[in-house]
Amino acid sequence: MPDRALLYLATDDGVNPPELSGTDWAVHRAATPEAAREMLRFNGYHVGVLPVTFVLPGTEWRDLLLAANHTRWIALVQSGALEQAPCRQLVHDFCHDFHTLPCDPYRLEVSLGHAWGMQALCGPDEAVVEESQMVGSSAAMRKLFQRIRRVASVDAPVLLQGESGTGKEMTARAVHERSLRGNGPFVAINCGALPSGLIQTELFGHERGAFTGALKRRQGRIEAAHGGTLLLDEIADLPLDQQVNLLRFLEEGTIDPVGGDRSIAVDVRVIAATNLDLEERVRRGLFREDLYYRLNVLRLDLPPLRERQEDIELLARYFFSTFVAEGHGRARGFSQQAFEMMRRHDWPGNVRELINRVRRAVVMCDRALITPADLGLERRSQEHRPLRTLEEARAHAEQAAIRAMLRRCGGNHSQASRELGVSRVTLYRLMHKYGIEECY
Numbered sequence: 529m530p531d532r533a534l535l536y537l538a539t540d541d542g543v544n545p546p547e548l549s550g551t552d553w554a555v556h557r558a559a560t561p562e563a564a565r566e567m568l569r570f571n572g573y574h575v576g577v578l579p580v581t582f583v584l585p586g587t588e589w590r591d592l593l594l595a596a597n598h599t600r601w602i603a604l605v606q607s608g609a610l611e612q613a614p615c616r617q618l619v620h621d622f623c624h625d626f627h628t629l630p631c632d633p634y635r636l637e638v639s640l641g642h643a644w645g646m647q648a649l650c651g652p653d654e655a656v657v658e659e660s661q662m663v664g665s666s667a668a669m670r671k672l673f674q675r676i677r678r679v680a681s682v683d684a685p686v687l688l689q690g691e692s693g694t695g696k697e698m699t700a701r702a703v704h705e706r707s708l709r710g711n712g713p714f715v716a717i718n719c720g721a722l723p724s725g726l727i728q729t730e731l732f733g734h735e736r737g738a739f740t741g742a743l744k745r746r747q748g749r750i751e752a753a754h755g756g757t758l759l760l761d762e763i764a765d766l767p768l769d770q771q772v773n774l775l776r777f778l779e780e781g782t783i784d785p786v787g788g789d790r791s792i793a794v795d796v797r798v799i800a801a802t803n804l805d806l807e808e809r810v811r812r813g814l815f816r817e818d819l820y821y822r823l824n825v826l827r828l829d830l831p832p833l834r835e836r837q838e839d840i841e842l843l844a845r846y847f848f849s850t851f852v853a854e855g856h857g858r859a860r861g862f863s864q865q866a867f868e869m870m871r872r873h874d875w876p877g878n879v880r881e882l883i884n885r886v887r888r889a890v891v892m893c894d895r896a897l898i899t900p901a902d903l904g905l906e907r908r909s910q911e912h913r914p915l916r917t918l919e920e921a922r923a924h925a926e927q928a929a930i931r932a933m934l935r936r937c938g939g940n941h942s943q944a945s946r947e948l949g950v951s952r953v954t955l956y957r958l959m960h961k962y963g964i965e966e967c968y
Contacts, residue, residue, distance in 0.1 A: 534640060535567060535576040535599065539589055543579035543604055547633050553640065561588040568592075573599050574647040575640055578623065580615055581606040591853075593622045593860065598845075600624040600643040604631060621860055621896040662698050663846050666838040668831040672699070679826045680706035685778070687823050688801040690830025693880030696801040697761060699830060704757040709797055712756030717749050720765030727770050732777075734786035742787065750783055753796045763800040763823065764809055768816065775819045798823070833875040833882065840870050843879065847886045848898075857890040862898045868963030869900040927962045930955070934964070 533554040536545045545555050556573075558564035567573070576596070578585070580603045585593075593601065603626035609615040610628075619626050624643045627636050664670070679686055680703045688696045697716060704714045722730050733748030750758055760766070766774065777783055778798065782791040800823040809815040833840065844862060851857070866889075875881055889902040929948065937943040945955040958964075 532644065533571070533573060534644075535564065535573040537564060537576065537578050537585070537589060537592075539579055539585045543581060543606070543629065546577060546604065546631070546636055553637070561592045564592055564596075568596050568599065574644045575599065575624075576601045577640075578603050579606075580604065580609055580619060580626070582609055582612065582615070584614055584618060590618075598647070600647045602626065602636070602639055602643060604629055621858070662695060662702055663843055664836060664839040665842060666831075666836045668836055669839060672828065672830065675828055676702050677706060679703055679828060682826065683708065683797055685797070685823050685825045686799045687806070687825075687827045688799065688830060689806070689827065690801075690803060691832050691878055692803045693878030694830040694832060695879055696803075696830060697759060699828060700757070700759045700799045700801060703799060703828075704797075707757070707797070709756050713753050714757050714759070715749050715753035716759040716761060718761045720762035724767060727767070728773065729786050731770075732773070732783045732785050735788045737787060739787065745785075748783065748785065750777065750796060751785075751792060751794055754794050756796065758796045758798050760798060760800045762802060764802040764804040764806060764815060768814070771816045771819050775816065775822060778819075778822045833878045837871060840875075840882070841867055843882055844870060844886055847883050848890060851887055851890040857893055858896075859890055859893040859898050859902075860896050863900075864960075864963040866898050866900050866903055866905075869903065869905040871963070873905055923962070926958060927964070930958055930962070930964060 532552045533556055536555050536557045538545075538557050538559045545557060555577075556567060556571075558567055576599045578593070578601045601623045603619045603623040605615070605619065605626050605628050607628055610619065610626075624646070625639045627639065662669075662673070664673075676699065686700075686703060688699055690696055700716070701714060704710060717731070719727075729746065729748065731748050731750055733746050733751055734742050736742060736745050760774075777794070780791075781795070782793050784791050806815055806820050806824070810817045810820050833843075844867070848859075848862070852859075870882075877884070885903045885905070888904070889898045893899070893902045930944075933944045933947055934941075937947065941952055941955060945952045948955065950958075
């Protein structure tokens with residue numbers, strides 16, 4: 529596809545595609561929302577053209593516009609249409625610029641070029657989406673994806689360690705799906721949520737008549753995972769008296785159901801996950817050392833979100849698109865202030881917290897762009913957070929220098945870039961990176 533391609537939404541309103549003959553623009557026409565979705569999914573477009581007449585696009589077209597947050601739209605507006613509030617709102621919510629019909633081809637081409645250039649400054653969408661919907665492009669996540677592939681190829685126990693909300697179950701599923709057991713069952717158990725009196729029967733099952741109320745044989749979770757993968761989440765919360773039974777299963781590959789008189793062989797790969805330091809719990813006598821070494825054959829450490837600064841915007845956009853596609857909210861994206869506050873936030877709840885904040889913002893926001901307030905990120909709570917690393921200090925200094933120079937130059941980007949000793953492209957990239965508004 530040519531670099532200068534645009535998507536034209538043919539919304540059955542009688543407006544013809546723009547006349548751009550003799551230019552390097554290629555106009556690709558989408559006759560239905562389904563066709564437009566496919567074209568956006570497989571080709572991607574920096575810019576698109578949206579006809580706006582007294583007959584507004586239907587719900588399916590509007591849903592498409594909400595989801596296509598990587599495309600800047602130019603509206604071709606029928607004369608007089610903007611006198612109607614719904615038309616004004618449509619253009620305001622979704623469009624980078626608009627032209628009243630009949631439009632001047634030269635002015636339209638300038639407008640399209642500006643929109644294309646501004647979107648190009650955002651850079652390519654470098655999100656890496658692994659199986660189980662793991663998203664990231666940071667060095668830490670690329671390293672994790674590489675290690676997942678290596679670990680998946682070896683049929684040995686895996687220990688996942690990471691803070692709450694970093695995606696330990698998703699990582700376990702990714703390992704399972706990429707392994708030779710990928711077609712088998714994936715069974716997850718939260719060891720911390722099992723009632724102490726039922727742990728034995730939940731894990732190993734029971735025979736009929738094993739105790740009062742045991743009217744039939746029950747298969748335990750370990751047996752249910754036969755031929756597949758068993759995730760023991762929050763393994764550190766498993767009581768000491770139950771850890772010996774799990775150890776025996778790992779050593780012998782058999783289970784003894786409660787009330788049974790024979791052992792059952794089970795072929796299961798075990799993945800354990802915890803947000804606690806198991807070595808410390810071993811030293812304190814809270815976790816069996818022999819069980820720890822049985823589980824810690826292969827180990828994956830999941831990075832917290834605060835160490836994945838490059839992924840925050842990618843994740844926010846990814847989950848925004850997901851929730852919008854479900855039909856929630858009317859927002860069409862995030863304000864630069866929202867992105868700036870997300871970069872400043874420490875994310876103690878990691879990706880889970882980000883998902884919850886974006887979901888709430890999509891539902892509650894009644895404007896075109898999500899603000900820090902919609903995300904529940906208050907500026908005053910982060911203004912005076914101490915800088916902890918040299919990288920943070922450098923980024924803080926760069927932001928301050930750019931803001932000060934833009935104010936000094938009255939928002940003149942060319943003059944500001946000369947004064948700072950960088951190109952205009954570099955200045956625009958840094959402004960986007962730090963969420964600095966286009967003018968002062």
